[in-house]
Amino acid sequence: MTIKARRVATTLAGAALAMLVSVPFGGAEAAAATGQDITAVAQGQLGKGCSTGGWRCDPDAWCSDFVKWVWDTAGIDTAGIGPAAASVAAYGQQRGTTTGEPHVGDAVVYNYDGVSWAEHVNLVVGVRADGMVQTIGGNEGSSPGSVRFQDWHRATDWGSVRYVRPAGIQDAAPEQSPPPGGEGTFNAWTASVEMFARGTDGLLAHTYLGTDGKSGAWSVNGPWQIVGRPVSVYNPNSRAVEIYARDTLGYLIHSYIGADGQYGPWTRVGDWKIASSPAAVYNPGSRAVEVYARSTDNYLIHTFLDASGQNGYWSVVGDWKISETPAAVYNPNSRSIEIYARATDEFLLHNYLLPNGQHGTWTVVGNWKITGSPAPVFNDARRSVEVYARATDGYLLHNYLGTDGQNGSWSVVGNWKIADTPAAVYNPNSRSIEIYARATDNFLIHNYLLPDGQHGVWTTVGTWTISNTPTAVFHQSRRSVEVYARSMDGYLVHNYLGSNGQNGTWTVVDNHPITD
The missing domain is CATH 3.90.1720.10 (endopeptidase domain like (from Nostoc punctiforme))
Structure with missing residues (x-):
């Protein structure tokens, strides 16, 4: 079953006055702004x-x-x-x-x-x-x-x-990267962070964080049950949040929250089975949502949702096998989608999707082995793709893809061990990458990458313990990094990094138990 485009017209309610009001010209030139x-x-x-x-x-x-x-x-x-x-x-x-x-x-x-x-x-x-x-x-x-x-x-x-143009303005900033999809995503249409999880009943559950900093009540999108973690991404073509997940039979399924705030129906995407949670990212060049997953025979496979709202067909990317869930991020330097995955021999692999719709060839990044899935994020301050992963000895590793299109070398971040895949998000307030992970004692820990390329030191966030990989999303309206995780008793808990650079306190998001 195909999905039709879901477009909503935007009204220009900002009507101007019928007659121009003259204002005397003059005044000293103000300081230049960007x-x-x-x-x-x-x-x-x-x-x-x-x-x-x-x-x-x-x-x-x-x-x-x-x-x-x-x-x-x-x-x-x-x-x-x-x-x-x-x-x-x-x-x-x-x-x-x-x-x-x-x-x-x-x-x-x-x-x-x-x-x-x-x-x-x-x-x-x-x-x-x-x-x-x-x-x-x-x-x-x-x-x-x-x-x-x-x-x-x-x-x-x-x-x-x-x-x-404003008088005296300095050169405008280069193109930014839309955030990659995840369990949480910023919804530009409603100015809220949408958060998704799998409930203990196997159904997709949803809550949100509005501009007032208050979380909405949980809602459930049934009746199809899902396996693993869902992924969501904002689609500016339809002003909808697209949702992808793996169903209990192993197929990729797709739903959405439209501009009207209503769920769309679940539909199956193609007839290939997948062995991992999907990864999704919006591609401004093609105006498509690019979706990647690991097939049951461990190859990377790709499909897409085009600008008209139609899902495409599956295709295999390269001939190297991968393990775990792949990760994808848009790179405005090359206007490409950068794809990272863990190989079956535990090395990090890199591929890409060019603006012409063609994928490249796999290359191995460095000679250090990793566990779990990588976490890439575009760094607007350094104009590079930063890549984080967990080493086989439990430490956080960092690599990068520079403006020259070359991957760098691995380095260890700090001396604290982490328990699973980290989460990384760009923070425009400080022009830094904020990094969150679950420590081996199950506390949430936080680090960062400054614009000068230097990492900070690990700090513990709050006194609550968590039981899964955290999710971090920048809330454009609140100018804060919102952090979510599953508590030890199975509930979604929320923290944040404010515009003042301080982490807040943990709160429970309603009382809906979740898994993963």
Whole structure:
């Protein structure tokens, strides 16, 4: 059974004033800011309404006021911008900063009539090589509107556009990597972290963490039972969270949580059986969700969910056998999917999926043996893929794929032993990689990789013990790293690393028992 595309139209509720309000031009040039500065300010306002932010509030028209406030806060001179969306276009004309290509930090003015009216304005917070953008804007969504994030799309889907650069802005940041799939994922449509697990009844269970920091009640997506850990990934094509798992017969099955918050039905993907949990990652180049798993004869196999919502066929990747669950991450340097897996002789293997849809050949990374699955993550600060794994003697190992496309050499991180596969996530607050693992005494431990390439020291997080590999997800709305694990009595427990760099305290997420 195939799955049809699940697209939801986004309303431009950020209507601008009918007439342009003139504001005197002038004022001293503010300090230069970067596109990352503007993005960070805008992300911090996600979910807020007209009257809950620091900007001027006209309930019917505040999209331009939001853009002005964000630029002001980031250190941009905004003299000349008023309450009308068209004033942003006029600002670009007066400053000579109107451009035909998007950059991170730019404003996007929609359907400007060239004189005194435009329909809407929002901010570019992500740009891809194919011209697709991510945006954040005020007064978007259903009335009365709020600050909303729109994942990869063409701005021209909303009409004619012009991009306006802030005066004095520094070069925008290069393309970022979407986070790889996992038991937890950030849902850009709802601005929440979605968390999945297998219940003790074998059914998929789901909870979430909203912008207010509160966890939602558990819900169950039946009636198919699953084996192992599910994987979820946000799909900007459909604004859905795609969910993949292995069923009790060994087949890959697929469901989703749509933009309306409702579960889709389970469907079987292909007719090949798999021997591991799946791995999934969104590929901005092909606009597809790439899915990998270990076959029953131990080869890596690949399928995908294309931009129209159709699952593809299975294919075998290379002729080397693997053990455990593979891992995949998007690399914006090469616009490729980097794939890592443990070989049957316990060495780390590396392959890749090129932008043309072709896989490469397997290579062995270093000469150290590992146990369990590897944990790769893209490091935006160093523009490298960092790879972590557990050594056969129980220590954490680190390797990397540099900007030159070459894998580095193994190094040991700290002197604490870990019990299973680590979890690693990029933290834009500190521009560091945060690493979590279960220690041999079952406490959660934390380390990090700084932008200068140096690791920190291990610390213990809290006083609760855990019984499985932790999951770590960066919550873009809360600007925190959310950490989940299974407690010793079988419940999901939650901790976090705040924007101040401090870990919080453990809490139990409702009372739904889970496995794995």
